[in-house]
Amino acid sequence: MSGERAIETKEREGLRRRPKARRSPEAATAWGFVLPLVVAELAFVAAPLALGAWYSLFRVDYFELTEFRGLGNYWTVLTSTMVQQSLVATLLFSAFSLLFTVSLGMALALRLEADTRTNTWMRAIVLVPYVISMLVGSLLLRWIYSRDAGLSGMLLGPFGLADFSLLADPATAMAALVSNAVWRDSAFAMIVLLAGLKAIPGQLYAAARVDGAGPWMRFTRITLPLLRVPILIAVVRLLIHFVNVLTFALVLTGGGPNNATQTTGLAMYRLGFVDFRIGEANALALLVFVFNLLLIGANLALFRRGRSLSP
């Protein structure tokens, strides 16, 4: 790597003497190589957002722009009870999911850190819910939580709640939704934190041990401070995921009961693809996207601290 650097610097010095070389054939080749990538991202990520922004200013009747509404759609969306309720649901869901996912991910990372045979297998097992389709994961949990399966009846029976349906009560439905997130995404937190743990030099722990620090002291004084960036990376990336996720609520609870688990992602989906209010749906999508930009910005800042951009 250092050899490569040396060559690059030499070439760069050469370039400085010949200012015309900026439009070198190499740069032309390079842009030719990255062009398909840039076109794909412009066409399928940037263009939709631009078109969505345009549509959000109109009343749209099944993809026909009928009447210019200015920011009217935004006002309608922000003042609608459905959206306001969904924001509360999203906040509750994200906060609890984040808390449990990161804590459990940390516990798993600490427990499975050593590279023993058992731990390698355990890591793979914990990752299975993460690698399978989200749809199937939520479907399987829905079957477990449903009264028909008889499992919840067996567990709750001794408490006199044999007929209680977990997904029909607002509080337990929200808990079920959070459990879906924790079941699937703790593995992600674990992987990020494991990578961080691997980077902590073992001598630090050995030295602390010699100085008489117990396990709790070593965790709070060495592990936690040195894991700050990985923890923040896990938090930000999980938050982006939780704030936007649609599948959990759509498949597990369907947003019910009484819209108690209808997150903003689901509200947007219903507005667009069930009610076909495309103008308002685009307005809500863009509002959420602006919020996401803040999180993405935080993610980028952390990325620069986590590692440099060079390979």
Added chain:
Amino acid sequence: MTQPDPGPLPRPAAAPPAHRTRSWRRRRAGRRLGGLAADLLIAAVALGPILWGFSTSLKPASEILAYPPELVPSRPTLEHYALLFTTGIHRFVLNSAVVSVVAVLLSLGIGSLAAYALARLRFRGKTALLFGIVALMSIPLPSVLVPTFTLLTSVGLADSLTGLALLYTAYQLPIVVWLLYGYFGSLPIELEQAARIDGCSRIETLRKVVLPLSGPGLVAAGLFVLTFAWNDFVVAVVMVSSESVKTLPVAIYGYLGFYGRDWGPLTASAMLSILPVIAVFLLFQRYFLSGMTGGSIKG
């Protein structure tokens, strides 16, 4: 780390055998038992829902709703799987497979070109491009579905396998480029310089020298796209409505409405979707891990 590495600390001499008293052994056995119990609990929580679904998919319809439930089916049957195939689930499996393979090929092709330029060529705007790629990696898909559906409908690409494959390619390109960029950058540059001196153009160098050396990188990136496209539900459920274009996850979601409380076919279709993924994951585990942190941490 700037301070010099003092090397491994001298380990304390092994405890003399006198310390291995009976109580020491008992405590060690207790710890091992506790560890085993914790591992079993973790595995049960992680795999429980999947195993329970598998068990349900093998039960005859009459026993699925039996109370108390049987954990292991006493009279296993494949009737639900047979029902799925007689009603044509293989078409949806085929659609999913086609879309996934096309997305893998497209994203590896476009991605390796871009990654090579980023890793080896000098041009203005490279840093901006790299930051753009990292930013794109973290865009949450559900938030762009409505605008994307709006666009695809207006250009006639919605409800087609082509549109779906193109979307998957665009969504997975950032991570593919990122993984390959890291991989290409780690190859020895001397081989490429030799190829250049022998008169290879940049594209020939990429095709004849870099790509043949990049098997593991290409496998890691390809597997990432493959599982994403195979698993995707949110993009497909929004873009696709015709029976002939449905992918497996969209079909499974349809079954949820169609079969309602009939969990036999539902869990059977769920198993068909996840078994290939679990198999691929267990075979190629280490490749998955390199992509999951998205290169955000040097591991």
